[in-house]
Amino acid sequence: MLIHRDIPGLRAALAAWRARGARVALVPTMGALHEGHLSLVAAARAAADIVVASIFVNPTQFGPNEDLARYPRDETGDLAKLRAAGCDLAWLPTVEAMYPAGNATSVEVRGVSDGFEGAARPGHFAGVATVCTKLFLQTGADVAAFGEKDWQQLQVVRRAARDLDIPICILPVPTVREPDGLALSSRNRFLSAEERATAPLLYAAMRRAAARIVAGEDARAVLADEEAGLRLVGFAPDYLALVEAETLRPLDAMTPGTPTRLLAASRLGTVRLLDNIPLG
Ligand code: PAF
DSSP states (O other): OEEEESSSHHHHHHHHHHHEEEEEEEEEEOSSHHHHHHHHHHHHHHOOOOEEEEEEOOOSSTHHHHHHHGGGOOOOHHHHHHTTTTTSEEOOOOOOHHHHOOOOOOOOOTTTTTTTOOOOOOOOHHHHHHHHHHHHHHTTEEEEEEEHHHHHHHHHHHHHHHHOOOOOOOEEEOOOOOOOOOBOOOGGGSHHHHHHTHHHHHHHHHHHHHHHHHTTTOOOHHHHHHHHHHHHHEEEEEEEEEEETTTOOOOOOOOOSOOEEEEEEEEEEEEEEEEEEEEO
């Protein structure tokens, strides 16, 4: 596996593969890799000849009150996992390579960025859209794999690629879960033993809510009821919402023919858990 930390090195390696007609898939990550990330590498492997995984803890997607310094980092462990997963190139740009002095351009995706995580974390999706756009242009990848776990991020990145005419196919990869249903996340390591035992109840509440709505119960009443249940077991829910899957427009009921998603964010102790599932 090649490792590059500057743009000329990355481009030279990619040009050599491209000259042989290879298709390139990108897996953007911030490191602290777990099985969820490795499922993205596997999906990328199946979709292209060459897999490039980026590891870059992107400062522009962290707000002033969010602890960028606390973000887990394990470069040696991450590189070993990527090598074992069959990744061809690890792209580890420095902050200076990604954001050279004087940089003044950012990508803002209106609409789909505004609610939910965008409302809770102002500026977050501009940071994500900017860094992903840069990664797409740096690598010229044909395909980029993103986890469905961060559903809103997936829609923001799709919209940005479409609006900016970037010739890349965004490949959604299903969420990987622990056997008890908890969605894998780098943040799970910050849960105490007691919180870890409670955490799967979020997914259980979402599945129950989805089943009740599909069965015809009033969606607003169901969501309020399930949120109240989560509070009783120690969660501080931020939202449990029914939305149009692509635009994230809030819905009061399932609409026939419109792909619908149930989104949830909730604090458990100091950890903000995110999850989502399809309906119907
Ligand atoms: O999901 C992530 O890890 C990050 O938001 C991403 C897509 C790598 C951009 O920094």
